Amino acid sequence: MSQEGVGVNLETSLGYLLKEASSALRTAMEEVLRPLGMSVTHYSCLELLAQRPGLSNSELARGAFVTRQTMNVLLQALERDGYVTRPAEAPVGKVLPTRLTASGRRSLQKASAAVRSVEARMLADLTATERSDAFRILQSMIHSLHGDNEPA
Amino acid sequence: MSQEGVGVNLETSLGYLLKEASSALRTAMEEVLRPLGMSVTHYSCLELLAQRPGLSNSELARGAFVTRQTMNVLLQALERDGYVTRPAEAPVGKVLPTRLTASGRRSLQKASAAVRSVEARMLADLTATERSDAFRILQSMIHSLHGDNEPA
DNA sequence: CAACGTATGTCAGAATGCTGACATGAGTCA
DNA sequence: TGACTCATGTCAGCATTCTGACATACGTTG
Numbered sequence A, B: 001m002s003q004e005g006v007g008v009n010l011e012t013s014l015g016y017l018l019k020e021a022s023s024a025l026r027t028a029m030e031e032v033l034r035p036l037g038m039s040v041t042h043y044s045c046l047e048l049l050a051q052r053p054g055l056s057n058s059e060l061a062r063g064a065f066v067t068r069q070t071m072n073v074l075l076q077a078l079e080r081d082g083y084v085t086r087p088a089e090a091p092v093g094k095v096l097p098t099r100l101t102a103s104g105r106r107s108l109q110k111a112s113a114a115v116r117s118v119e120a121r122m123l124a125d126l127t128a129t130e131r132s133d134a135f136r137i138l139q140s141m142i143h144s145l146h147g148d149n150e151p152a
Numbered sequence C: 001c002a003a004c005g006t007a008t009g010t011c012a013g014a015a016t017g018c019t020g021a022c023a024t025g026a027g028t029c030a
Numbered sequence D: 001t002g003a004c005t006c007a008t009g010t011c012a013g014c015a016t017t018c019t020g021a022c023a024t025a026c027g028t029t030g
Helices: A014-036 A040-051 A057-064 A068-080 A102-122 A128-145 B014-036 B040-051 B057-064 B068-080 B102-122 B128-145
Strands: none
Touching: A014 A040, A014 A102, A014 B014, A014 B102, A014 B128, A040 A057, A040 A068, A040 A102, A057 A068, A102 B014, A102 B128, A128 B014, A128 B102, A128 B128, B014 B040, B014 B102, B040 B057, B040 B068, B040 B102, B057 B068
16 A cells, blocks of 8 residues: 655645545535435435525536436436425426425435534534635635636 | 525535535546546546556545446456556455556546646636645545544 | 455446437527 | 527436445454
């Protein structure tokens, strides 16, 4: 298990570290959500709907960082299992606003508490300053990656 | 778009922001690697081998944050296409040390340059201090998520 | 030495997410 | 009005990754 060697910029790469942190977060979330019979995307969808009722399939997809096709499959399962409802007819255009049912809200409560505890554990050793630094830095990274600063 | 926060407030959640940043990074990497006919995991594997020659399948899997089964599938493809080599017999135990071929090294060069440019873009608006802050903070998050501080 | 726990490589099947494609509805512009 | 562009919902097929399982090899412990 020696990792000596050749320059290893994996050890100093912020990109690699970001991926590692994200992977650790996802694994930790999966661990606490599995006993509740819920996947991370599953949870993300319900959480989005709790905070922004009436989101469409495409909006949910963007919020959960998956394609709208993937979200569509998930929504059909959630609808079949009674966690969300969508009108049979679109009130306007083709957009179907989705809402949580009482069952969905109940199911989300436990999951949300579990996820909050994971996030709290992640931030346990960070000061308030470090947390706000992290917030600002991550936002800058996202902004730059999206190319929002290329004017021409 | 009102966000009444009963659960995890997505607008202020560092977990959500971490996922967003990681997603943006992955998308940006996919964009530059696609013209080279290479996926992110594909690239990760080659980069790991370049920096730590002789890694085993399981070690590569841990380094790329996938299961060893997934990495095994990838390695078989890379071996078939002549990018890596593994001995037919394990020198010791069952561990098969993997190495890049000349072709694999060539293929990696372009990909590595492309990925470096993505990482540079991600960090473009950050000062040196912010970068070292990010490094330390991400490491703390990873450490805490892995539960390395729960002694009992 | 024998038993046990752990780590590895690998095969098979299932779950998950993606790309491609199509039809539909809304907005824009001439 | 008609043509064009764009976003949406959805179906189908494919790719990727995962979980489950098994045999094998090493280290430790009795």
